[in-house]
Amino acid sequence: MKILVVMDVSTKHKQWLEQAAGTNDIVYCAGDGSNAGTDLEEAEVIIGNIDPALIQKAQNLQWLQLNSAGANEYCAPGVLPAGITLTNATGAYGLALSEHMLAQTLAMMKKLYLYYENQKQCCWHDEGPVTSLYGATVVVVGFGNIGKNFGRRAKAMGAHVIGLRRRHGAVPPEADEMGDMEHFDDYLAQADIVASCLPDTPETQHLYNKERFAAMKQGAYFINVGRGSNVVQDDLRAAVTSGHLAGAALDVTDPEPLPADDPLWQTPGIYITPHISGGYHLQATHDYIVRIAADNLARYLKGECLENIVDLMTGYKA
CATH class of the missing domain: 3.40.50.720 (NAD(P)-binding Rossmann-like Domain)
Known part of the structure; x- marks a missing residue:
């Protein structure tokens, strides 16, 4: 053979x-x-x-x-x-992606991206209050291996973790609650952080649109390590630019590579890595x-x- x-x-x-x-x-x-x-x-x-x-x-x-x-x-x-x-x-991929997600989350919540930009300008400036994973509600959409790994790490840092899957199931050790996609918008409204780990399927195409971002809590953070096709990117830009979302970290975009003239690159509050959280890195x-x-x-x-x-x-x- x-x-x-x-x-x-x-x-x-x-x-x-x-x-x-x-x-x-x-x-x-x-x-x-x-x-x-x-x-x-x-x-x-x-x-x-x-x-x-x-x-x-x-x-x-x-x-x-x-x-x-x-x-x-x-x-x-x-x-x-x-x-x-x-x-x-x-x-x-659970270990690599979940650590990447945790790093992105903390960088946004602690304003490390802002301080890095200030450093390049030799600007000694206090950017004000920050937020914490401790006590935050984290909704992990797609609670497979990657989602569970991130849920475990967020939970260990004191977050309340809600895992979402297609069908409701028992609560695993990596979560505090489990939900299903039937009540998706209700869970989005509870989240301080929405972490998406979804694959590219017909059901997940443009799942995150204007209505879904509007359903999220004012000041929430959005993280996507699933697929860029899950997101209507113009709607995400609008949600961040308006201040409704505090920030978004994307390791995936649509298309990939993201064209140099795409406005997503230059949107304050959106942080992009070029699909490198997994692979052989x-x-x-x-x-x-x-x-x-x-x-x-x-x-x-x-x-x-x-x-x-x-x-x-x-x-x-x-």
Whole structure:
């Protein structure tokens, strides 16, 4: 059996994958699979985010393991042939993204962005009162692995954490309350901080619009590490510019890269990072991704049920 790996891996990572592969043939071709040649055609297993347009060439493919948590582009009709199992890297990104979210939150609440701008101007100026996570209500929209990791950290700092998912469920240790999207606006009205960790699906497209920002509490902060398509960006700009929202931190935009002439760049109170909270920026994330793939490979070769199977109808982990 041929296993094609189309993601960056270190020597250590190769050892993990080869131990799981046993005597099976494993081939490494970093990138999007465009240089894989006949290995792509022969592969029964592909590990990594191959270019979706190339999947039809993988005539022997039975299982695709992504190195991302997001799977939307692979769930579109016609991308995956019938019978192919799709799994993702849910569980790998929680540490990196939640720490990034916490850093963004505290930087806004403590006005560190303002003081950094003052420093560049050699301006010794007191920017006035700040706010705290202690006692704040944090609504985490999308309470999967990433949301739970952020909820755990916010709760540890004294925040009241409300997790929102599609369906109401039991309250996990990372939250004080759980809610569902049916009462979305009611929860937004309670939040001092709204932290969004949603994927790109038809249901989440432009979820945050003028009405949703208006439903948020005066002076609330908005954080988005999910997908830029979740947000109507002109409406977010208006909510921040008017002072209704105290600030917004975005690691994702629509489109990406964000064009240099987009007014979002120059909007006071909006802070942008170029979709870098995840990826391989934190070594632990890269290690988690490969561990998930290697563990699933071992399961696949034993005929066991795989972890992180994606529901092609929703784009979420099933």
